[in-house]
Amino acid sequence: EAGVTQFPSHSVIEKGQTVTLRCDPISGHDNLYWYRRVMGKEIKFLLHFVKESKQDESGMPNNRFLAERTGGTYSTLKVQPAELEDSGVYFCASSQGGGLGGYTFGSGTRLTVV
Amino acid sequence: DAKTTQPPSMDCAEGRAANLPCNHSTISGNEYVYWYRQIHSQGPQYIIHGLKNNETNEMASLIITEDRKSSTLILPHATLRDTAVYYCIVRVALRGSQGNLIFGKGTKLSVKP
Numbered sequence: 001e002a003g004v005t006q007f008p009s010h011s012v013i014e015k016g017q018t019v020t021l022r023c024d025p026i027s028g029h030d031n032l033y034w035y036r037r038v039m040g041k042e043i044k045f046l047l048h049f050v051k052e053s054k055q056d057e058s059g060m061p062n063n064r065f066l067a068e069r070t071g072g073t074y075s076t077l078k079v080q081p082a083e084l085e086d087s088g089v090y091f092c093a094s095s096q097g098g099g100l101g102g103y104t105f106g107s108g109t110r111l112t113v114v
Numbered sequence: 115d116a117k118t119t120q121p122p123s124m125d126c127a128e129g130r131a132a133n134l135p136c137n138h139s140t141i142s143g144n145e146y147v148y149w150y151r152q153i154h155s156q157g158p159q160y161i162i163h164g165l166k167n168n169e170t171n172e173m174a175s176l177i178i179t180e181d182r183k184s185s186t187l188i189l190p191h192a193t194l195r196d197t198a199v200y201y202c203i204v205r206v207a208l209r210g211s212q213g214n215l216i217f218g219k220g221t222k223l224s225v226k227p
Binding site: 043059105 | 216
């Protein structure tokens with residue numbers, strides 16, 4: 001089966017611009033998660049979708065971040081406007097059910113804000 | 115904050131067993147122990163999980179102490195491709211539960227020829 005796909009793999013934008021990251025989960029996985037690692041820090045949870053609904057968005061850093069999952073398939077994470085501290089690697093993961101058998105992560109999108 | 119403690123780094127000779135320890139002294143009765151790893155520039159990869167019994171799959175074995183306060187991940191025959199950061203994570207795993215994995219700093223395992 002195809003894994004979790006993230007696009008783009010790299011993005012370099014200027015401070016103040018907008019960037020949209022996309023995640024395609026494994027087909028049939030209702031649960032979709034976003035995580036990120038900013039420079040020198042640990043991987044942190046951002047939010048969790050069950051189908052198209054936000055189950056937990058407690059990790060979203062501020063209102064410059066907007067995640068959507070229309071139709072319960074792929075998800076987008078928009079950063080608007082981007083700030084320097086948003087630089088890092090953004091990971092998406094998906095799972096069946098509550099993830100008892102573990103999550104499958106994508107390779108991530110490396111975002112650099114200059 | 116992560117609820118686990120791991121050594122920051124370990125070395126292992128290629129072909130030998132790698133034993134990665136993890137302390138989780140505050141683990142609750144309904145929390146599982148999960149192990150993930152992150153190979154450079156890739157996303158985290160699920161390895162194995164367990165509640166209280168020892169577990170084995172094609173990648174590794176997980177040994178959990180009887181009091182569940184610590185565990186050891188065993189890679190039986192480490193290869194150079196096993197060089198990665200290994201994360202020990204405890205979490206409640208219920209059907210439909212929230213999916214917040216708390217990653218700590220992990221253990222950087224270096225497998226040497």
